[in-house]
Amino acid sequence: VDMGAYEDKSSLAACGHITSNTVWDANTININCNVHVDNGVKLTILPGTKVIANGSYRIYVKGNIVANGSPTDSIIFKSSNSAVGWKGIYLNNPSNSNDSSLFDYCRMEHYKLDTTYGGALFAYSFDKVSVCNSTFKNNENTNGRGAAMSIRSSDIEFKNNLCENNSAGYGAGLYVWSGDGIILNNRILNNSSKYNGGGMYVGYSESTINNNII
Numbered sequence: 001v002d003m004g005a006y007e008d009k010s011s012l013a014a015c016g017h018i019t020s021n022t023v024w025d026a027n028t029i030n031i032n033c034n035v036h037v038d039n040g041v042k043l044t045i046l047p048g049t050k051v052i053a054n055g056s057y058r059i060y061v062k063g064n065i066v067a068n069g070s071p072t073d074s075i076i077f078k079s080s081n082s083a084v085g086w087k088g089i090y091l092n093n094p095s096n097s098n099d100s101s102l103f104d105y106c107r108m109e110h111y112k113l114d115t116t117y118g119g120a121l122f123a124y125s126f127d128k129v130s131v132c133n134s135t136f137k138n139n140e141n142t143n144g145r146g147a148a149m150s151i152r153s154s155d156i157e158f159k160n161n162l163c164e165n166n167s168a169g170y171g172a173g174l175y176v177w178s179g180d181g182i183i184l185n186n187r188i189l190n191n192s193s194k195y196n197g198g199g200m201y202v203g204y205s206e207s208t209i210n211n212n213i214i
Contacts, residue, residue, distance in 0.1 A: 018063075024049055031055075031086070037063045039095055047073035047105070053086030054079075056112070061091045064098045064128075069105030071133075077120065078109040085112020085140070091154075093125040100128035111139035111147065119150035119175065127181075129156040136161065141168040143194060145201070146175030156181040163188045163199075170194075171201030173214070178204040188214045 012026040015033040023044045031053040037043045041063035045051065047070045051059075059065075069075040079086040088111045091101055101123075108120035120139045123129045136148030147168035149158065158181060163173035173188035175197070188199040199214040 018043055024051070028052055031057050031059070033057055035059045037061045037065060039063055040098065042066065042099065045075050047075060050076045050078075052078060052080050053110075054081075056084055056087055058087035059089045061089065061101065062094050062098075064094065064101045065089070065091075066102045067104070067106050068102055071105060074105045074107050074135075076107045076109075078107075079112070082110045082112075082138070085110045087111070087113055088118065088120040088122060088139075091121075091123045091126050091129060096126075096128070098128070100130060101126075102129075103131045104133055106131075106134040108134070108136050108148070109138050111141070113140075113144065114142040115144045117145050117150055117152055117175075117177075119146035120148055122146065122150040123152070123154040123156055123179075125153045127155040129154060130159075131157065131161060132159045134161045136163045136173075137165050139166045139172075141172075143169040145170045145177070147172045148174060148191070150175045151179045151181065152177045154179045154181065158182065158186065159184045161186045164190055166191045168193050171197040173199045174201075176200070176202045176205050176207055180206045181208070183207050183209045184211060186212045188212060 039062040045067040111120035139147040147166040148163040172191035
């Protein structure tokens, strides 16, 4: 089923596989089942868009996402029901032939899961990711690794972000495992972990980590 998005510009519904380049340009995108951005496909999300998950759904990315908001018009990702939550965005080992995934001036909330690796944004085995000027709040991964942002085997850029009031088993604010990226000028505040690394957990990594408030 290819139902990347269907019309009414005040509100679009998204569900299933996105098989061609797509722009989400409505005020609200309603996620009504898992969404898959297929290999070689670019999903662009315009400033001011609210991406609302109406259940415990996830956006799986094998292609790339460009979600560039602005200081006055951020892009919001959240659940319609904070008690149920959603499963976040999973950059799942995309082919290096894909362009970079970019997140700038985004806000991610209400991720809720209890899994090994996770987070409102999870980058696995893909280096071409930049996350800047974004906010991660009130995300939860009860016994798992990463609630706000989780990085595994990826050399990404994570700059000028706020990670606040997140909870996880390990690395609630930021979890890094086997990634050698750049972690710079972030505020990682009031996060809690059941085991280790309330603010940040870093293992098997030679990341450049400078000027962060934790």
